[in-house]
Amino acid sequence: MSNSYKVASSTDSVCAMRMLAIIGLGYVGLPLGLQFARCGVKVLGLDIDPIKVESLNSGQSYIHHIPSEEIQKQVSEGRFTASTDFSRIREADAVVICVPTPLSKNREPDISYVLNTGKSIAPHLQKGTLVILESTTYPGTTDEDLRAVLESGSGLKAGIDFHLAFSPEREDPGNPSSKVAKIPKVVGGYTPACLEKAKALYLQAVETVVPVSSCRAAEATKLLENIFRSVNIALVNELKMVYAAMGIDIWEVIEAAKTKPFGYMPFYPGPGLGGHCIPIDPFYLTWKAREYGQATRFIELAGEINTSMPKYVIQKLTEALNSVKKPINGSKILIVGLAYKANVDDDRESPSYVLMDLIKEKGGKVSYYDPYVPVIKPSREHSHWAGLRSIEWDPLKISHFDAVLISTAHANIDFSEIARNASLLVDTRNVIKNSQTNPGIIRA
Structure with a gap:
């Protein structure tokens, strides 16, 4: 892709969405969901923790640097809701995965949260849906491991029936000058069409998108930043x-x-x-x-x-x-x-x-x-x-x-x-x- 590293801006054309589902409502998923909601996107936050879901739906924050007033505003205006019901993924045009990727007791990567989330998504995955992984991981997770789980559980093919991409999170908790909308978003797609869909999604909520040639290049970018x-x-x-x-x-x-x-x-x-x-x-x-x-x-x-x-x-x-x-x-x-x-x-x-x-x-x-x-x-x-x-x-x-x-x-x-x-x-x-x-x- 000759223009893989061209920076796209929010002045480029974007697509309208019925709903965005964000899985994992922690330090990454919640700020991202609120930013999309502020930009007029209807957001469904999904989490396996019913206490978190109840707290958010009542407008209460459980993260210190995210004020409850912001959650109350988006909930009351109907732009943000939380749920434990993963079958509601059927309602979404795009799904963003923001779950932990810890190390095992043997200090080896544990991507079980990612794969289990993929298994929860797959039965409800619709044709044309965009799935994006934001969890930090090794190159190959998105286009190999996650893709295999999504395809086997849905009967659909990535790049043909649904879109697949990776975009690393760049949250900096506790830094008041760190705003989701202002931080450039690196995006890599499984195919060129997947990349375009992901770019269009993020440009509804962030000012700058930085496309790269593949999911693996995007995964490697995040690792370079932290290394x-x-x-x-x-x-x-x-x-x-x-x-x-x-x-x-x-x-x-x-x-x-x-x-x-x-x-x-x-x-x-x-x-x-x-x-x-x-x-x-x-x-x-x-x-x-x-x-x-x-x-x-x-x-x-x-x-x-x-x-x-x-x-x-x-x-x-x-x-x-x-x-x-x-x-x-x-x-x-x-x-x-x-x-x-x-x-x-x-x-x-x-x-x-x-x-x-x-x-x-x-x-x-x-x-x-x-x-x-x-x-x-x-x-x-x-x-x-x-x-x-x-x-x-x-x-x-x-x-x-x-x-x-x-x-x-x-x-x-x-x-x-x-x-x-x-x-x-x-x-x-x-x-x-x-x-x-x-x-x-x-x-x-």
Whole structure:
């Protein structure tokens, strides 16, 4: 396709739709559905969780950065409704899949959510319907795995009877300047006709569509974006440890380096990687690459560095406690921030859980404070912490802990108050300024 990488704009012609079905109403699917609804498209949100469905239909948000008022507006005006009834896919002209793609216990891709969703769609798939996968995955998932499930369950053929495409999600939760309508949408189709249908769909809700030559090229684009971040975060995490050994502050170095107006982009160290993307997505490519006899040493090394960060932090915590003649065994430790990033309530793959596990293994007594995560919900990875509640904000309580470890820098936390009241403070996010002059504050 000679014009595969031509950028299409919302001024191009679009088609009218009866209904768009979005499967998976989480951090990706819900914002996307609301954006289409704002643009006048009738949206049916499908989810297997009846509690989510009931909440949305009553106009209540369960995601911190999505206001309930926005949901209430779209529901009341009849542009958005939620359901657990997948047979309603028959009413839709297009179906967008936004379900999780985690790693298995063996750190291998788990696309069971995608395939099971495909099996739920297939019996109700109508001729001419457009199916788009947005879940991050390895190249070949859409045109091989998902296509096979849809075709076998429906008796229809992709590219002939129905359209098939992939468009990677580009959500940035907690970033107020990140708007669905403004973020360019990469799209790859199973056939040229599939691509045109997908472009026409997205141009009803986003300003710019970037077409690529295939579903695999679109899948690979998303992996490149996240691998780029993973590798660069690993670099600054490694430099953090190297520079610390030399008595150099990595944060000061980054601030100086980012004054260069070309050839440099700042990345920041932390206690480890979290969220549903960066800790997971690169390993989708490493797994798939083995099928082609290719090694991904750079990606795997970055993963090793990033996953080692919690141990480095606990080492710093142990050294800090030893400096005041306290062992970690029996010490009361407060983790500040359970969400994987600032200003969100998403705790998936959060490094805070790894820190808590390591402290517990060493005999420490763990509590946490997070205004966005008042109680830990059951999960596959950290079910042993389920039910634990955040402590209430109280400067006096903070002073009773042997050490406070800052893991997530939420904007609504008064870190200066923590610094004043903590007897020992380990800062992994550079939120306490001028900490070099205070022996009770440790960078990690």
